[in-house]
Amino acid sequence: MEGLKVSKANLTVYIHPSKSNQVSQAVLRQLSSLLFTFSEIFDGVVLAYDVNSFDTCAKILSGVHPYFGVKLKVNLLLFSPKPNMLLEGKVVKVTQESIHVVVLGFSSAIISEKDIREEFVCKTKRGQEVYVSRSHKRHVIKVGTMIRFLVKSFDEEILHVYGSLVPDHTGSIYWLDKNLEVDSHSDRSEKKRRIVPERIMLEQDAVDGELSTLNIGQKSKKSKKQKHQEES
Missing domain, CATH: 3.30.1490.120 (RNA polymerase Rpb7-like, N-terminal domain)
Incomplete structure (x- = not known):
């Protein structure tokens, strides 16, 4: 953080x-x-x-x-939070209009509805209001969720942070970190898929090269035999 x-x-x-x-x-x-x-x-x-x-x-x-x-x-x-810094905190209250967070156990933060990206929609589940992502159903923000958010401003007198969930790299820390691991694994798999065909092509080229060399050697042997027969 x-x-x-x-x-x-x-x-x-x-x-x-x-x-x-x-x-x-x-x-x-x-x-x-x-x-x-x-x-x-x-x-x-x-x-x-x-x-x-x-x-x-x-x-x-x-x-x-x-x-x-x-x-x-x-x-x-x-x-010392400054604008555009990333902070982490625990959600203590969720309403249609805002999300309330506690940072480091002492500083309160609020994220108003206008500062929550359109991807999230507020729903009522089991009598509690939660924010659920339209794109990723498992990306949920509710009371008790640890979230990562962007700092808009900081009130030094009351130690109050005004935050934002507009950037894509903000939201539930658990979901963001897990999704990052999946993306990293996908990237590694994609790189492997790219490397394997290249290796196969290189190996095939090497085999073709050996065959070509062998053919040339055989031709040269034949030419020597033919030349010897002609001389005899």
Whole structure:
């Protein structure tokens, strides 16, 4: 899935003097406050962090409360979806007007009816609404289906994705991957069918070549015998 990246950052965390005897815990608490929020500095939603090192020499700041700053080197896992990227998520709701998806367990996404390609038609099966492909009856999108969709836009404030199922390479991940394997197998079979006749032709040419050589040899032998008889 696209939209994920790792960013290396040099940070300075400011700690209250009352936490001076628990610096590590205070630092982790500050970093945890960044989780699942959009950061303009890093241009993404912070999903996880890994502290590589932090400076033991803290700088005390002047003021009424003398906070001290601790310098860190951190690896941040960011969720930063951009237009035309491919995301994957689980369908949680299907209606005639839209498909609702959850991405990575926290970000909601919606795909409106106008952004669903005409190949899909909404039907009611066993009391539930599902989208079924007209071209491939087994290509079904329902509640619980993992789908791959295209990003149209991303609302950074509410962490909401607006998606699209217009491209042909979007839809049910299970069906897309299985269909891709079938297509790959068909391509390999087609290549084999093309190669086999060529090999047969080459082998036939080789056999014909041997026969031609043999005939030439026989003719040359006959010509030598005839020549010997003529001389005698």
